[in-house]
Amino acid sequence: MPELPEVEITRLGLTPELEGRRITAVTLRRPDLRWPIPGEIAALLPGEFILGVRRRAKYLLMDLAPGSALLHLGMSGSLRVLAGDVPPGRHDHVDIALDSGRVMRFNDPRRFGCLLWQPLGETHALLRDLGPEPLSAQFDGNHLFRLSRGRQTSVKAFLMDQGTVVGVGNIYAAESLFQAGIAPGRPAGEISRPRYHRLASAVKEILAHAIRCGGTTFRDFIRPDGRPGYFEQELFVYGREGELCLTCGGILKNSRLGNRATVWCGHCQT
């Protein structure tokens, strides 16, 4: 389930394979993923040079002269770069062939991902109302404190809201709240400024650490070169409901918040 670290790891793996390459062909084996794949993808990409691969939130942007292809991995998507003669398998929905003889292949069993188009100079509606990047200076405890005043929703839902800060999904929200010692169900508006400073620091540290580990391969994430990530070995709470807290030895609780599984320690998180 790709969150910011997994998307960033994907970007890092794609960049040396894609940057400066010319696209020779686009193969769409489905007309749609989450949304229909716009005609510009098949019409405009072949022949274009890939100028760069950027990331904004959990979106990847492949920059070409006439605009950018926008990719989201949803929760089961992955991008791999393979030799051009590797036959496609189940759920290999899109191929982008390169003049290197290799092919970037988009696999997504659950099809929550998307492939969209953004003309040069425009910002796609999906990118318009996003909060700051968590690893940027714009994101800090003051930002969280200010945005949370008057909010009744749980701090976990608040943290996972992409308008608050981007890139934090269920795994990293749970881990960040654990490291900050904050109970996930606490109303966002009731949390003090010092505690939000701790939370912002935890988010930054955990995301940066997860990127260094190559991301989290909990079920299906895979890097462009086929290797897994190793951060799941560092998880303190996510996926560990009923097991022992690694800090205090208590039993980790499991509840549902905002229709998401939420694991936390009732002793360490208050």
Add this chain to the structure above:
DNA sequence: CGTATTCCCTGCACGC
């Protein structure tokens, strides 16, 4: 506007 809920989709774990 804020908040909670539903829905999209497939693979897999589970219980009978």
Add this chain to the structure above:
DNA sequence: TGCGTGCAGGGAATAC
């Protein structure tokens, strides 16, 4: 062994 059920979840859409 096979079948039904529930869950996983990003995030848009919908309802209130």
